[in-house]
Amino acid sequence: MKYRLMDVLACPYDKTFPLRLVVLKRREYPERQYTWPRKPFCEEYCAYRDLKIKDHPKPDTLPCEECHKWEIEAGVIYCPTCGRWYPIIEEIPRMLPDELRNEKEELEFLRSVAEDLKKAAPDIAEKILQQGKPFNLSTK
Numbered sequence: 001m002k003y004r005l006m007d008v009l010a011c012p013y014d015k016t017f018p019l020r021l022v023v024l025k026r027r028e029y030p031e032r033q034y035t036w037p038r039k040p041f042c043e044e045y046c047a048y049r050d051l052k053i054k055d056h057p058k059p060d061t062l063p064c065e066e067c068h069k070w071e072i073e074a075g076v077i078y079c080p081t082c083g084r085w086y087p088i089i090e091e092i093p094r095m096l097p098d099e100l101r102n103e104k105e106e107l108e109f110l111r112s113v114a115e116d117l118k119k120a121a122p123d124i125a126e127k128i129l130q131q132g133k134p135f136n137l138s139t140k
Contacts, residue, residue: 001072001093006047011079012095018045018052022121024113025074034065041068074113078124085128 003021010017034041040062045052048067053059075088077095086095087109094106110117110129118125 001075001088001091003047003067003070003072004042005093006077007042007045009077009093009095011082011084012097013084014079014081016079016081018047020078020080020121020124021047021050021072022076022078022117022124023072024076024116024120026070026072029069029071032069034068036064039064076113076117076121076128078121078128080124083127083131085131 006018006021009019011019039060040046040053041064042053042062044054046056046062046067048070049056049062053062056062071091072088073091077086077088077093079085086093087106088094089105089109094101114125114129117128
């Protein structure tokens with residue numbers, strides 16, 4: 001998943017934007033060249049720097065060339081409003097409605113990254129890990 005995807009993702013349930021991105025593993029592609037004619041590439045939110053574009057004093061100085069070279073292999077997308085989390089597995093964000101989610105696969109993923117999640121995002125890791133489900137059962 002590219003960082004710039006976070007510029008268009010909102011929680012499918014409560015429309016919260018921006019969502020929190022926790023990167024657990026990423027891969028660099030140094031050969032990629034940024035050829036977009038304008039900077040910044042993102043319009044609302046820069047996930048690479050975790051900031052709203054309008055809050056940056058000089059948006060045209062954001063490191064779009066650097067951001068463009070990274071692919072997120074594993075991570076978590078977290079909604080601070082409803083508490084849902086969505087895994088990024090093998091570079092693919094899995095943001096599906098609750099009824100279409102693969103609970104077994106997502107919990108297995110969560111167990112495999114639990115320690116990394118605690119290190120990367122201690123403020124939300126326990127909320128996610130204690131939830132015990134990839135989604136809020138009370139909403140079903």
